[in-house]
Amino acid sequence: MQPNWIKQRAYLTPNRVAISFHDQQWTFNELYLQSVSLAYKLNTLHLTNGKRVAILAPSTPPLIELLYACMQAQCEMVLLNGRLAKQELAYQIADAEVDAILVADEELAKLPDDARIIPFSKLYRTTESEYDIAAQWDDDFALTIMYTSGTTGFPKGVCQTVVNHSSSAISSALNLGISEDDAWLxxxxxFHISGFSIVVRSLLYGMKIRLYEKFDAKKCSQEIINGTVTKMSVVAVILENLLSEMESIGQKAHPRFSTILAGGGPVPIDYLKRAAQLNLHVAQTYGMTETASQTATLANEDAFTHIGSAGKPLFFNEIKIAAKKDESIGEILIRGPHVTPRYIGQFKEKPTTIDGWLHTGDVGYLDEDGYLYVVDRRSDLIISGGENIYPAEIENVLLAHPKIKEAGVCGIAHDIWGQVPAAFIVVKESMTAQDVIEFCEQNLANYKVPKYVHFIASLPRSGSNKLLRRHLMKLLDE
Structure with missing residues (x-):
């Protein structure tokens, strides 16, 4: 059992600032009182004690207030990605078998019609029904459910429990350190684990969140330069934007700013060198949805002695490599209290671990000092601007087109986004690249839509007729 994080934090540091957004700010006690009121409204709607709710909203204070309220009401929260296509959102909602869909009014158009939809405006108008809010939470309660695509192209609903989240937050604190003056930009x-994990850290550490709905290079750079924040989470493309902005105005990070936590794929060495010139301390990290954020993190002090490494496992975590005899490179396996215990929906019967170890599907190795090096973020995974894109998911959409006979997708290097998807297509009937792109735009999030389309006579396949995606790029040279 763990204490109700929201109630406990409001008791310990009621007047400390929890969230700052534009020119407004809220203390932990203010958010606690607002969350109690909303929890009473959820109770009126019979959404308490294990009910499952999907949530779709932009990253603004009303979303965090609702997250607090759902935690108070002990709802399982299915966090929806507003960048997904309507069809993709519909799949996740159906797979999760949610009891209700809580949606910010401005996001309603993104969802198909559904009787379970409750706009925020309706929730706010609901009368309150008081009840005894739990003072303690079960460790195994699925606080959040986030969808992550599997190698089959079908998204998996990953349960992240109270103990998963708290273990992750505590491990991060032991690694990065905490201060009562911390403010996380x-x-x-x-809706991503990177963002929700900041909400969890805020509650457990008593830390302020300086919240932005969207990244703004100029404003965020000024926060770092002025020392109004101390930590920030980024992917490589965001880091590069910060570097370019700070370099253009000739400014360096304030001494109060301590760490940039960089995930979503390896950080280019050039970025690390540029960051060092600006007094930006970058900690590279490796994690996934199934591990409630970080599993390993490379300390800034090791950034140049172990270039390319994702660091060592955090305090409670273990990593080992399942490699063939006499080989050092193999699949990365993870064990620890941060690893999800279960999936939901069509994958609910699939075990998350084998003999206690999560098989990540990623390939890597540990050097003699125990530092992790990720060779490939899953053999076919495309990482575009920090977003994971699975080729099979795009292929499934392409093959639904009546004029397409076969399709293969791989990643192509891109100066800004790291990688972008490219489609290789065998057609039944004549069609154009624009036809392909428009069809994908109707069925996929924008970042998953192929940026390049190549029409070919046949796809490279193995003797067992399995598509060899790693050979697709070679076709461009023929």
Whole structure:
């Protein structure tokens, strides 16, 4: 059992600032009182004690207030990605078998019609029904459910429990350190594990979140330069934007700013060198949705002695490599209290671990000092601007087109986004690249839409007729 984080934090540091957004700010006690009121409204709607709710909203204070309220009401929260296509959102809602869909009014158009939809405006108008809010939470309660695509192209609903989240937050604190003056600059989406983990850290550490709905290079750079924030989470493309902005105005990070936590794929060495010139301390990290954020993190002091490494596992975590005999490179396996215990929906019967170890599907190795090096973020995974894109998911959409016979997708290097998807297509009938792109735009989030389309006579396949995606790039040279 753990204490109700929201109630406990409001008791310990009621007047400390919890969230700052534009020119407004809220203390932990203010958010606690607002969350109690909303929890009473959820109770009126019979959404308490294990009910499952999907949530779709931008990363603004009303979303965090609602997250607090759902935690108070002990609802399982399915966090929806507003960048997904309507069809993709519909799949996740159906797979999760939610009891209600709580939606910010401005996001309603993104969802198909559904009787379970409750706009925020309706929730706010609901009368309150008081009840005894739990003072303690079960460790195994699924606080959040986030969807992450599997190698089959079908998204998996990953349960992240109270103990998953708290273990992750505590491990991060032991690694990065905490201070009562900390302020985490949050520009990553709250619906991602990177964003929600900041909300958890805020509650457990008593730490302020400086919240941005969207990343703004100029404003965020000024926050770092002025020392109004101390930490920030980024992906490589965001880091590069910060570097370019700070370099253009000839300014360096304030001494109060301590760490940039960089995930979503390796950080280019050139970025690390540029960051060092600006007094920006970058900690590279490796994690996934199934591990409630970080599993390993490379300390800034090791950034140049172990270039390319994702660091060592955090305090409670273990990593080992499942490699063939006499080989050092193999699949990365993870064990620890931060690892999800279960999936939901169509994958609910799939075990998350084998003999206690999560098989990540990623390939890497540990050097003699125990530092992790990720060779490939899953053999076919495309990482574009920090977003994971699975080729099979795009292929499934392409193959639904009546004029497409076969399709293969791989990642192509891109100066800004790291990688972008490219489609290789065998057609049944004549069509144009624009036809392909428009069809994908109707069924996929924008970042998943292929940026390049190539029409070919046949796809490279193995003897067992399995598509060899790693050979697709070679076709461009023929």
């Amino acid at each position: 949050c520009t990553v989406p709250i």
